[in-house]
Amino acid sequence: MKPALRHALAVLPSFVAVAFIAFDSERVLRTGTEVRLAVRAPELQQDGSGRYVRLPLAIGDLATLAGGAALATGDEVFVRVEPGEPAWRAVELLHAPPADEHAVALRGRVVEVRVGTRELVFDVDRYFLPDRGADPSLPSGAHALVAVVRVTPSGACGLAELLVDGVPWSEWDARAAH
Protein backbone atom coordinates (compact mmCIF):
# COMPACT_ATOMS: atom_id res chain seq x y z
CA MET A 1 0.00 0.00 0.00
CA LYS A 2 1.29 3.45 -0.86
CA PRO A 3 2.41 5.51 2.14
CA ALA A 4 0.08 8.38 1.25
CA LEU A 5 -2.93 6.06 1.09
CA ARG A 6 -1.95 4.37 4.33
CA HIS A 7 -1.62 7.74 6.06
CA ALA A 8 -4.97 8.90 4.65
CA LEU A 9 -6.71 5.71 5.83
CA ALA A 10 -5.25 6.19 9.31
CA VAL A 11 -6.50 9.79 9.50
CA LEU A 12 -9.87 9.27 7.80
CA PRO A 13 -11.78 7.65 10.70
CA SER A 14 -11.34 10.81 12.81
CA PHE A 15 -12.91 12.95 10.07
CA VAL A 16 -15.71 10.43 9.54
CA ALA A 17 -16.51 10.45 13.26
CA VAL A 18 -16.85 14.24 13.46
CA ALA A 19 -18.71 14.37 10.14
CA PHE A 20 -21.14 11.78 11.49
CA ILE A 21 -21.86 13.95 14.55
CA ALA A 22 -22.65 16.90 12.27
CA PHE A 23 -24.65 14.77 9.82
CA ASP A 24 -26.74 13.12 12.54
CA SER A 25 -27.46 16.46 14.21
CA GLU A 26 -28.49 17.96 10.88
CA ARG A 27 -30.72 14.94 10.17
CA VAL A 28 -32.59 15.41 13.46
CA LEU A 29 -33.06 19.13 12.77
CA ARG A 30 -34.38 18.53 9.23
CA THR A 31 -36.63 15.52 9.83
CA GLY A 32 -37.84 15.97 13.40
CA THR A 33 -41.19 17.40 14.49
CA GLU A 34 -40.90 20.95 15.76
CA VAL A 35 -42.03 21.53 19.33
CA ARG A 36 -41.72 24.63 21.50
CA LEU A 37 -40.85 24.03 25.12
CA ALA A 38 -40.79 26.52 27.97
CA VAL A 39 -37.51 27.02 29.83
CA ARG A 40 -37.52 27.52 33.59
CA ALA A 41 -34.67 29.11 35.58
CA PRO A 42 -32.04 29.46 32.83
CA GLU A 43 -28.50 30.20 34.00
CA LEU A 44 -25.26 31.15 32.31
CA GLN A 45 -22.39 28.69 32.68
CA GLN A 46 -18.86 28.50 31.36
CA ASP A 47 -16.56 25.51 31.36
CA GLY A 48 -14.15 23.68 29.09
CA SER A 49 -16.86 23.15 26.49
CA GLY A 50 -17.60 26.86 26.14
CA ARG A 51 -19.99 29.60 27.25
CA TYR A 52 -23.61 28.53 27.29
CA VAL A 53 -27.00 29.05 28.89
CA ARG A 54 -28.28 26.02 30.71
CA LEU A 55 -31.91 25.39 29.68
CA PRO A 56 -33.83 23.30 32.23
CA LEU A 57 -37.11 22.58 30.45
CA ALA A 58 -40.44 22.94 32.20
CA ILE A 59 -41.39 19.42 31.08
CA GLY A 60 -38.35 18.13 33.00
CA ASP A 61 -39.69 19.16 36.39
CA LEU A 62 -40.39 15.79 38.05
CA ALA A 63 -42.66 17.40 40.63
CA THR A 64 -45.16 18.33 37.93
CA LEU A 65 -45.13 14.98 36.12
CA ALA A 66 -47.44 12.18 37.18
CA GLY A 67 -45.20 9.32 38.32
CA GLY A 68 -42.11 11.53 38.33
CA ALA A 69 -41.40 11.13 42.02
CA ALA A 70 -41.09 7.35 41.64
CA LEU A 71 -38.23 7.60 39.12
CA ALA A 72 -34.67 6.84 40.20
CA THR A 73 -31.48 8.65 39.18
CA GLY A 74 -30.28 7.29 35.85
CA ASP A 75 -33.73 6.10 34.67
CA GLU A 76 -34.44 6.69 30.99
CA VAL A 77 -38.02 7.74 30.17
CA PHE A 78 -40.05 9.36 27.39
CA VAL A 79 -42.20 12.44 27.94
CA ARG A 80 -45.12 12.71 25.54
CA VAL A 81 -46.01 16.31 24.75
CA GLU A 82 -48.96 18.00 23.10
CA PRO A 83 -49.34 21.45 21.55
CA GLY A 84 -50.20 24.34 23.80
CA GLU A 85 -49.68 28.09 24.14
CA PRO A 86 -47.17 29.58 24.56
CA ALA A 87 -45.41 26.22 24.72
CA TRP A 88 -46.15 22.52 24.43
CA ARG A 89 -47.05 20.74 27.64
CA ALA A 90 -46.17 17.33 29.06
CA VAL A 91 -49.10 14.93 29.22
CA GLU A 92 -47.63 11.51 30.00
CA LEU A 93 -44.50 9.69 31.22
CA LEU A 94 -43.64 6.54 29.26
CA HIS A 95 -40.91 3.92 29.52
CA ALA A 96 -40.79 3.33 25.74
CA PRO A 97 -41.52 5.42 22.62
CA PRO A 98 -45.28 5.82 22.10
CA ALA A 99 -46.95 3.27 19.84
CA ASP A 100 -48.89 6.04 18.03
CA GLU A 101 -46.56 7.23 15.26
CA HIS A 102 -48.10 10.72 15.33
CA ALA A 103 -47.41 11.17 19.02
CA VAL A 104 -44.38 13.25 19.95
CA ALA A 105 -42.26 12.10 22.87
CA LEU A 106 -38.83 13.30 23.99
CA ARG A 107 -36.29 10.84 25.39
CA GLY A 108 -34.85 11.98 28.69
CA ARG A 109 -33.08 10.64 31.75
CA VAL A 110 -33.20 11.45 35.43
CA VAL A 111 -30.14 13.23 36.81
CA GLU A 112 -29.33 14.66 40.20
CA VAL A 113 -28.42 18.28 39.45
CA ARG A 114 -27.79 19.11 43.12
CA VAL A 115 -27.98 17.09 46.32
CA GLY A 116 -31.63 16.16 46.75
CA THR A 117 -32.72 17.82 43.50
CA ARG A 118 -33.52 15.62 40.52
CA GLU A 119 -34.88 16.51 37.11
CA LEU A 120 -35.24 15.15 33.60
CA VAL A 121 -32.70 16.25 31.00
CA PHE A 122 -33.17 15.80 27.26
CA ASP A 123 -29.74 16.51 25.70
CA VAL A 124 -31.05 19.89 24.53
CA ASP A 125 -30.21 21.54 27.81
CA ARG A 126 -27.62 24.06 26.68
CA TYR A 127 -27.50 26.90 24.17
CA PHE A 128 -23.99 28.03 23.31
CA LEU A 129 -23.36 31.77 23.22
CA PRO A 130 -20.52 33.57 21.43
CA ASP A 131 -18.03 35.31 23.72
CA ARG A 132 -19.60 38.73 23.04
CA GLY A 133 -23.19 37.48 23.00
CA ALA A 134 -25.78 38.87 25.41
CA ASP A 135 -26.90 36.64 28.26
CA PRO A 136 -30.68 36.00 28.07
CA SER A 137 -30.77 34.64 31.63
CA LEU A 138 -30.13 38.10 33.09
CA PRO A 139 -31.79 39.86 34.73
CA SER A 140 -33.15 36.75 36.41
CA GLY A 141 -36.74 36.06 35.32
CA ALA A 142 -36.88 39.14 33.09
CA HIS A 143 -37.13 37.24 29.80
CA ALA A 144 -39.40 34.45 28.61
CA LEU A 145 -37.26 31.73 27.03
CA VAL A 146 -38.70 29.07 24.72
CA ALA A 147 -36.58 26.28 23.22
CA VAL A 148 -37.49 25.30 19.66
CA VAL A 149 -36.69 21.60 19.54
CA ARG A 150 -36.93 19.04 16.75
CA VAL A 151 -37.97 15.54 17.88
CA THR A 152 -37.64 12.30 15.90
CA PRO A 153 -39.95 9.27 16.31
CA SER A 154 -37.25 7.55 18.40
CA GLY A 155 -37.33 10.42 20.89
CA ALA A 156 -33.98 11.92 19.90
CA CYS A 157 -34.05 15.70 19.90
CA GLY A 158 -32.02 18.62 18.67
CA LEU A 159 -32.13 22.28 19.66
CA ALA A 160 -32.98 24.32 16.59
CA GLU A 161 -33.33 27.77 18.14
CA LEU A 162 -33.77 29.66 21.38
CA LEU A 163 -36.54 32.26 21.44
CA VAL A 164 -36.06 35.18 23.84
CA ASP A 165 -39.30 37.08 24.38
CA GLY A 166 -40.61 35.56 21.16
CA VAL A 167 -37.66 36.37 18.86
CA PRO A 168 -34.66 34.20 17.93
CA TRP A 169 -31.64 34.79 20.17
CA SER A 170 -29.50 36.22 17.34
CA GLU A 171 -32.10 38.95 16.66
CA TRP A 172 -32.54 39.65 20.36
CA ASP A 173 -28.76 39.85 20.77
CA ALA A 174 -28.50 42.31 17.86
CA ARG A 175 -31.19 44.52 19.44
CA ALA A 176 -29.50 44.28 22.84
CA ALA A 177 -26.19 45.38 21.29
CA HIS A 178 -27.87 48.52 19.98
Next chain:
Amino acid sequence: MARLGFRIESALDELERDGTLSNVQRAVVSERVGRAVRAGLGFDLVAIVATLGAVLVAAGVLYLLGYHWGDFSKGGKLALVFGIWAAVHAGGYALLERRPFVGRALTLVGVLAFGGATSLVAQMYHLSARYPWSVLAWWVLAIPIALVTRSRAVLVAVVGVALFWCMWHVGVWIEELPGAHDREGVASIAVVVLAACAALLALAALAERSRFEAFAAILCAPVLPLLFLAPLVLAFHPPWSRTETAVDLVAVLVPATIGVVAAALVLGTASARRGVRAALEGWIVLGVALLLAACALLAPVAVPAVANLAYFAGALFVVTLGVRAARPVLVNAGVLAFVVGAIIRYFEYLFSRLEGAYAFLATGAILLLGAFVFENRRRALKRRLAEGAR
Protein backbone atom coordinates in the same frame (compact mmCIF):
# COMPACT_ATOMS: atom_id res chain seq x y z
CA MET B 1 22.50 22.36 22.94
CA ALA B 2 24.95 24.09 25.29
CA ARG B 3 23.84 21.76 28.05
CA LEU B 4 24.42 18.75 25.78
CA GLY B 5 27.89 20.05 24.97
CA PHE B 6 28.66 20.45 28.67
CA ARG B 7 27.53 16.91 29.39
CA ILE B 8 29.64 15.54 26.54
CA GLU B 9 32.70 17.40 27.89
CA SER B 10 32.07 15.98 31.36
CA ALA B 11 31.85 12.46 29.93
CA LEU B 12 35.10 13.01 27.99
CA ASP B 13 36.84 14.21 31.21
CA GLU B 14 35.76 11.01 32.95
CA LEU B 15 36.97 8.83 30.07
CA GLU B 16 40.35 10.56 30.14
CA ARG B 17 40.64 10.21 33.92
CA ASP B 18 39.98 6.46 33.91
CA GLY B 19 42.37 5.95 30.97
CA THR B 20 39.86 4.98 28.27
CA LEU B 21 40.97 7.96 26.13
CA SER B 22 44.43 9.47 25.90
CA ASN B 23 44.74 13.27 26.14
CA VAL B 24 45.37 13.43 22.36
CA GLN B 25 42.29 11.37 21.61
CA ARG B 26 40.26 13.44 24.04
CA ALA B 27 41.30 16.68 22.32
CA VAL B 28 40.37 15.32 18.87
CA VAL B 29 36.98 14.05 20.02
CA SER B 30 36.26 17.29 21.89
CA GLU B 31 37.04 19.40 18.83
CA ARG B 32 34.93 17.28 16.49
CA VAL B 33 32.00 17.15 18.90
CA GLY B 34 32.25 20.89 19.53
CA ARG B 35 31.96 21.55 15.79
CA ALA B 36 28.90 19.32 15.55
CA VAL B 37 27.25 21.00 18.55
CA ARG B 38 27.86 24.49 17.16
CA ALA B 39 26.48 23.45 13.77
CA GLY B 40 23.42 22.02 15.48
CA LEU B 41 22.93 25.21 17.47
CA GLY B 42 23.01 27.32 14.30
CA PHE B 43 20.45 25.12 12.58
CA ASP B 44 18.20 25.12 15.64
CA LEU B 45 18.13 28.91 15.90
CA VAL B 46 16.82 29.33 12.35
CA ALA B 47 14.25 26.60 12.79
CA ILE B 48 13.09 28.02 16.11
CA VAL B 49 12.66 31.54 14.75
CA ALA B 50 10.82 30.26 11.67
CA THR B 51 8.61 28.06 13.80
CA LEU B 52 7.72 30.92 16.12
CA GLY B 53 6.83 33.07 13.12
CA ALA B 54 4.64 30.36 11.64
CA VAL B 55 2.92 29.76 14.97
CA LEU B 56 2.18 33.47 15.38
CA VAL B 57 0.74 33.73 11.85
CA ALA B 58 -1.42 30.65 12.43
CA ALA B 59 -2.58 32.00 15.78
CA GLY B 60 -3.43 35.33 14.17
CA VAL B 61 -5.47 33.66 11.45
CA LEU B 62 -7.33 31.55 14.01
CA TYR B 63 -7.98 34.62 16.13
CA LEU B 64 -9.46 36.46 13.12
CA LEU B 65 -11.66 33.48 12.32
CA GLY B 66 -12.75 33.20 15.94
CA TYR B 67 -13.60 36.90 16.14
CA HIS B 68 -15.88 36.65 13.10
CA TRP B 69 -17.14 33.15 13.82
CA GLY B 70 -20.73 34.26 14.35
CA ASP B 71 -20.81 35.87 10.90
CA PHE B 72 -20.32 32.55 9.10
CA SER B 73 -23.20 30.29 8.08
CA LYS B 74 -23.37 26.76 9.46
CA GLY B 75 -22.07 25.36 6.17
CA GLY B 76 -19.24 27.90 6.15
CA LYS B 77 -18.26 26.97 9.71
CA LEU B 78 -18.20 23.26 8.87
CA ALA B 79 -16.13 23.93 5.75
CA LEU B 80 -13.61 25.93 7.79
CA VAL B 81 -13.37 23.30 10.52
CA PHE B 82 -12.82 20.37 8.17
CA GLY B 83 -10.74 22.39 5.70
CA ILE B 84 -8.23 23.66 8.24
CA TRP B 85 -8.09 20.30 9.97
CA ALA B 86 -7.44 18.46 6.69
CA ALA B 87 -4.80 21.04 5.72
CA VAL B 88 -2.95 20.45 9.00
CA HIS B 89 -2.90 16.70 8.44
CA ALA B 90 -1.93 17.08 4.78
CA GLY B 91 0.89 19.46 5.74
CA GLY B 92 2.05 17.04 8.41
CA TYR B 93 2.28 14.19 5.93
CA ALA B 94 3.94 16.30 3.22
CA LEU B 95 6.70 17.45 5.58
CA LEU B 96 7.36 14.10 7.29
CA GLU B 97 10.23 13.29 4.94
CA ARG B 98 11.77 16.73 4.31
CA ARG B 99 11.23 18.30 7.72
CA PRO B 100 10.51 15.42 10.12
CA PHE B 101 10.26 17.61 13.23
CA VAL B 102 7.75 20.01 11.65
CA GLY B 103 5.84 17.16 9.98
CA ARG B 104 5.44 15.29 13.26
CA ALA B 105 4.47 18.50 15.05
CA LEU B 106 1.74 19.20 12.48
CA THR B 107 0.50 15.61 12.73
CA LEU B 108 0.32 16.01 16.52
CA VAL B 109 -1.63 19.24 16.06
CA GLY B 110 -3.98 17.36 13.71
CA VAL B 111 -4.55 14.67 16.34
CA LEU B 112 -5.23 17.26 19.04
CA ALA B 113 -7.49 19.17 16.64
CA PHE B 114 -10.01 16.32 16.88
CA GLY B 115 -10.96 17.69 20.28
CA GLY B 116 -11.29 21.20 18.89
CA ALA B 117 -13.33 20.07 15.89
CA THR B 118 -15.70 18.06 18.08
CA SER B 119 -16.15 21.00 20.45
CA LEU B 120 -16.91 23.40 17.60
CA VAL B 121 -19.46 21.05 16.03
CA ALA B 122 -21.04 20.53 19.47
CA GLN B 123 -21.31 24.30 19.90
CA MET B 124 -22.80 24.76 16.41
CA TYR B 125 -25.56 22.23 17.12
CA HIS B 126 -25.84 22.96 20.88
CA LEU B 127 -25.01 19.36 21.71
CA SER B 128 -24.38 17.99 25.17
CA ALA B 129 -23.68 14.52 26.47
CA ARG B 130 -23.41 13.04 29.91
CA TYR B 131 -20.66 10.54 29.10
CA PRO B 132 -17.44 11.67 27.35
CA TRP B 133 -17.92 9.42 24.30
CA SER B 134 -16.19 11.97 22.07
CA VAL B 135 -13.06 11.75 24.26
CA LEU B 136 -13.15 7.94 23.89
CA ALA B 137 -13.36 8.35 20.11
CA TRP B 138 -10.54 10.89 20.28
CA TRP B 139 -7.88 8.54 21.60
CA VAL B 140 -9.14 5.34 19.93
CA LEU B 141 -9.17 6.96 16.47
CA ALA B 142 -5.71 8.45 17.07
CA ILE B 143 -4.18 4.99 17.57
CA PRO B 144 -3.91 4.21 13.81
CA ILE B 145 -2.22 7.58 13.28
CA ALA B 146 0.34 6.79 16.00
CA LEU B 147 1.01 3.36 14.48
CA VAL B 148 1.33 4.58 10.88
CA THR B 149 3.52 7.59 11.69
CA ARG B 150 5.39 5.85 14.57
CA SER B 151 5.30 9.25 16.23
CA ARG B 152 6.07 9.20 19.94
CA ALA B 153 4.48 12.63 20.32
CA VAL B 154 1.18 11.28 18.98
CA LEU B 155 1.48 8.28 21.30
CA VAL B 156 1.94 10.62 24.27
CA ALA B 157 -1.30 12.36 23.24
CA VAL B 158 -3.08 9.00 22.89
CA VAL B 159 -1.93 7.72 26.30
CA GLY B 160 -2.68 11.05 27.99
CA VAL B 161 -6.18 11.37 26.56
CA ALA B 162 -6.88 7.67 27.25
CA LEU B 163 -5.98 7.96 30.94
CA PHE B 164 -7.98 11.20 31.22
CA TRP B 165 -10.99 9.53 29.60
CA CYS B 166 -10.76 6.50 31.94
CA MET B 167 -11.04 8.62 35.03
CA TRP B 168 -13.69 10.95 33.58
CA HIS B 169 -15.93 8.16 32.31
CA VAL B 170 -15.73 6.19 35.54
CA GLY B 171 -16.45 9.37 37.50
CA VAL B 172 -19.63 10.01 35.52
CA TRP B 173 -20.71 6.36 35.93
CA ILE B 174 -20.33 6.67 39.71
CA GLU B 175 -22.23 10.00 39.79
CA GLU B 176 -25.14 8.51 37.85
CA LEU B 177 -25.68 5.79 40.45
CA PRO B 178 -28.25 6.46 43.16
CA GLY B 179 -27.15 6.79 46.76
CA ALA B 180 -23.92 7.85 48.47
CA HIS B 181 -20.94 6.00 47.06
CA ASP B 182 -17.95 8.31 47.32
CA ARG B 183 -15.50 5.83 48.83
CA GLU B 184 -16.49 2.94 46.59
CA GLY B 185 -16.24 5.33 43.66
CA VAL B 186 -12.69 6.25 44.65
CA ALA B 187 -11.88 2.54 44.92
CA SER B 188 -13.33 1.93 41.47
CA ILE B 189 -11.25 4.71 39.92
CA ALA B 190 -8.10 3.51 41.72
CA VAL B 191 -8.61 -0.07 40.48
CA VAL B 192 -9.27 1.17 36.91
CA VAL B 193 -6.06 3.22 37.04
CA LEU B 194 -4.07 0.20 38.24
CA ALA B 195 -5.63 -1.94 35.50
CA ALA B 196 -4.65 0.75 32.98
CA CYS B 197 -1.07 0.60 34.31
CA ALA B 198 -1.05 -3.18 33.89
CA ALA B 199 -2.32 -2.79 30.31
CA LEU B 200 0.36 -0.17 29.56
CA LEU B 201 3.09 -2.48 30.88
CA ALA B 202 1.72 -5.29 28.69
CA LEU B 203 1.66 -3.02 25.63
CA ALA B 204 5.25 -1.95 26.39
CA ALA B 205 6.27 -5.63 26.53
CA LEU B 206 4.59 -6.16 23.13
CA ALA B 207 6.31 -3.08 21.68
CA GLU B 208 9.80 -4.20 22.69
CA ARG B 209 11.73 -6.06 20.01
CA SER B 210 9.20 -4.93 17.38
CA ARG B 211 8.91 -2.06 14.88
CA PHE B 212 7.42 0.00 17.68
CA GLU B 213 10.26 -0.46 20.15
CA ALA B 214 10.51 3.32 20.62
CA PHE B 215 6.98 3.28 22.04
CA ALA B 216 7.92 1.14 25.04
CA ALA B 217 9.41 4.01 27.05
CA ILE B 218 6.36 6.26 26.38
CA LEU B 219 3.96 3.50 27.43
CA CYS B 220 5.88 2.92 30.67
CA ALA B 221 6.30 6.62 31.52
CA PRO B 222 2.97 7.24 33.31
CA VAL B 223 3.03 3.87 35.10
CA LEU B 224 5.32 4.80 37.98
CA PRO B 225 3.48 7.91 39.22
CA LEU B 226 0.07 6.25 38.78
CA LEU B 227 1.21 3.11 40.61
CA PHE B 228 1.92 5.26 43.65
CA LEU B 229 -1.09 7.55 43.28
CA ALA B 230 -3.72 4.80 43.09
CA PRO B 231 -2.99 3.10 46.46
CA LEU B 232 -2.20 6.48 48.04
CA VAL B 233 -5.78 7.76 47.55
CA LEU B 234 -7.11 4.57 49.16
CA ALA B 235 -4.72 4.70 52.10
CA PHE B 236 -6.63 7.32 54.06
CA HIS B 237 -8.42 5.84 57.02
CA PRO B 238 -11.61 7.85 57.65
CA PRO B 239 -13.88 6.94 54.71
CA TRP B 240 -13.39 3.21 55.23
CA SER B 241 -14.16 3.08 58.92
CA ARG B 242 -17.72 4.33 58.43
CA THR B 243 -20.51 1.80 58.64
CA GLU B 244 -22.99 2.74 56.00
CA THR B 245 -26.12 1.36 54.46
CA ALA B 246 -25.42 -1.05 51.65
CA VAL B 247 -24.76 0.48 48.27
CA ASP B 248 -24.91 -1.31 44.98
CA LEU B 249 -21.25 -2.37 45.13
CA VAL B 250 -21.58 -4.56 42.08
CA ALA B 251 -22.75 -1.59 39.99
CA VAL B 252 -20.02 0.62 41.46
CA LEU B 253 -17.31 -1.90 40.64
CA VAL B 254 -18.51 -2.55 37.05
CA PRO B 255 -15.92 -0.13 35.60
CA ALA B 256 -13.21 -1.75 37.71
CA THR B 257 -14.27 -5.19 36.48
CA ILE B 258 -14.21 -4.07 32.86
CA GLY B 259 -10.79 -2.51 33.37
CA VAL B 260 -9.39 -5.64 35.00
CA VAL B 261 -10.76 -7.93 32.27
CA ALA B 262 -9.41 -5.68 29.51
CA ALA B 263 -5.99 -5.54 31.18
CA ALA B 264 -5.98 -9.32 31.61
CA LEU B 265 -6.67 -9.76 27.89
CA VAL B 266 -3.77 -7.48 26.93
CA LEU B 267 -1.48 -9.16 29.47
CA GLY B 268 -2.50 -12.58 28.14
CA THR B 269 -1.60 -11.48 24.62
CA ALA B 270 1.74 -10.11 25.78
CA SER B 271 2.48 -13.28 27.76
CA ALA B 272 1.63 -15.48 24.78
CA ARG B 273 3.87 -13.50 22.41
CA ARG B 274 6.75 -12.47 24.66
CA GLY B 275 6.55 -14.92 27.53
CA VAL B 276 5.15 -14.54 31.05
CA ARG B 277 8.47 -13.15 32.31
CA ALA B 278 8.20 -10.13 29.98
CA ALA B 279 4.73 -9.26 31.28
CA LEU B 280 5.41 -10.17 34.92
CA GLU B 281 5.31 -6.59 36.24
CA GLY B 282 1.92 -6.12 34.60
CA TRP B 283 0.54 -9.29 36.21
CA ILE B 284 1.79 -8.14 39.62
CA VAL B 285 0.11 -4.75 39.22
CA LEU B 286 -3.12 -6.46 38.13
CA GLY B 287 -2.90 -8.70 41.17
CA VAL B 288 -2.68 -5.64 43.43
CA ALA B 289 -5.70 -4.15 41.63
CA LEU B 290 -7.71 -7.34 42.21
CA LEU B 291 -6.68 -7.42 45.86
CA LEU B 292 -7.87 -3.84 46.41
CA ALA B 293 -11.13 -4.51 44.56
CA ALA B 294 -11.75 -7.62 46.66
CA CYS B 295 -11.06 -5.66 49.83
CA ALA B 296 -13.47 -2.90 48.84
CA LEU B 297 -16.12 -5.51 48.09
CA LEU B 298 -15.67 -7.91 51.01
CA ALA B 299 -13.80 -6.11 53.79
CA PRO B 300 -13.93 -2.32 53.36
CA VAL B 301 -12.37 -1.70 56.78
CA ALA B 302 -9.18 -3.40 55.57
CA VAL B 303 -8.77 -1.18 52.50
CA PRO B 304 -6.46 1.46 54.10
CA ALA B 305 -4.20 -1.22 55.58
CA VAL B 306 -3.90 -3.11 52.28
CA ALA B 307 -3.43 0.13 50.33
CA ASN B 308 -0.67 1.30 52.71
CA LEU B 309 1.04 -2.08 52.46
CA ALA B 310 0.85 -1.98 48.65
CA TYR B 311 2.15 1.60 48.60
CA PHE B 312 5.20 1.15 50.86
CA ALA B 313 6.02 -2.31 49.52
CA GLY B 314 5.82 -0.84 46.03
CA ALA B 315 8.18 1.99 46.98
CA LEU B 316 10.75 -0.47 48.38
CA PHE B 317 10.33 -2.71 45.34
CA VAL B 318 11.01 0.21 42.98
CA VAL B 319 14.13 1.13 44.98
CA THR B 320 15.38 -2.47 44.81
CA LEU B 321 14.66 -2.59 41.08
CA GLY B 322 16.58 0.65 40.62
CA VAL B 323 19.59 -0.64 42.51
CA ARG B 324 19.65 -3.92 40.58
CA ALA B 325 19.23 -2.22 37.20
CA ALA B 326 21.63 0.63 38.16
CA ARG B 327 18.94 3.23 37.38
CA PRO B 328 19.12 6.22 39.74
CA VAL B 329 15.72 7.50 38.54
CA LEU B 330 13.95 4.46 39.98
CA VAL B 331 15.88 4.65 43.22
CA ASN B 332 15.06 8.33 43.65
CA ALA B 333 11.40 7.80 42.74
CA GLY B 334 11.04 4.98 45.25
CA VAL B 335 12.71 6.94 48.03
CA LEU B 336 10.62 10.02 47.29
CA ALA B 337 7.42 7.98 47.31
CA PHE B 338 8.41 6.41 50.63
CA VAL B 339 9.13 9.80 52.20
CA VAL B 340 5.92 11.38 50.89
CA GLY B 341 3.89 8.43 52.16
CA ALA B 342 5.51 8.58 55.59
CA ILE B 343 4.85 12.32 55.91
CA ILE B 344 1.21 11.92 54.87
CA ARG B 345 0.67 9.08 57.34
CA TYR B 346 2.26 11.18 60.07
CA PHE B 347 -0.15 14.06 59.51
CA GLU B 348 -3.09 11.67 59.31
CA TYR B 349 -2.41 9.57 62.40
CA LEU B 350 0.08 11.17 64.68
CA PHE B 351 -0.02 14.91 64.26
CA SER B 352 -1.19 15.74 67.74
CA ARG B 353 0.42 12.87 69.60
CA LEU B 354 3.78 12.19 71.19
CA GLU B 355 3.98 9.06 69.06
CA GLY B 356 4.53 11.44 66.16
CA ALA B 357 8.01 12.23 67.42
CA TYR B 358 8.80 8.51 67.77
CA ALA B 359 7.39 7.83 64.30
CA PHE B 360 9.59 10.56 62.82
CA LEU B 361 12.65 9.25 64.63
CA ALA B 362 12.00 5.68 63.56
CA THR B 363 11.22 6.61 59.95
CA GLY B 364 14.27 8.86 59.80
CA ALA B 365 16.48 6.09 61.18
CA ILE B 366 15.12 3.65 58.60
CA LEU B 367 15.81 6.12 55.80
CA LEU B 368 19.35 6.86 57.05
CA LEU B 369 20.10 3.14 57.31
CA GLY B 370 18.61 2.58 53.88
CA ALA B 371 20.67 5.41 52.42
CA PHE B 372 23.83 3.99 54.02
CA VAL B 373 23.14 0.52 52.57
CA PHE B 374 22.23 1.81 49.10
CA GLU B 375 25.19 4.18 48.93
CA ASN B 376 27.57 1.33 49.82
CA ARG B 377 26.01 -0.86 47.14
CA ARG B 378 26.16 1.96 44.59
CA ARG B 379 29.89 2.50 45.26
CA ALA B 380 30.56 -1.24 45.10
CA LEU B 381 28.74 -1.43 41.75
CA LYS B 382 30.71 1.53 40.41
CA ARG B 383 34.01 -0.07 41.53
CA ARG B 384 33.04 -3.34 39.82
CA LEU B 385 32.20 -1.49 36.59
CA ALA B 386 35.50 0.40 36.69
CA GLU B 387 37.47 -2.83 37.30
CA GLY B 388 35.61 -4.57 34.50
CA ALA B 389 36.43 -1.73 32.08
CA ARG B 390 40.18 -2.10 32.81
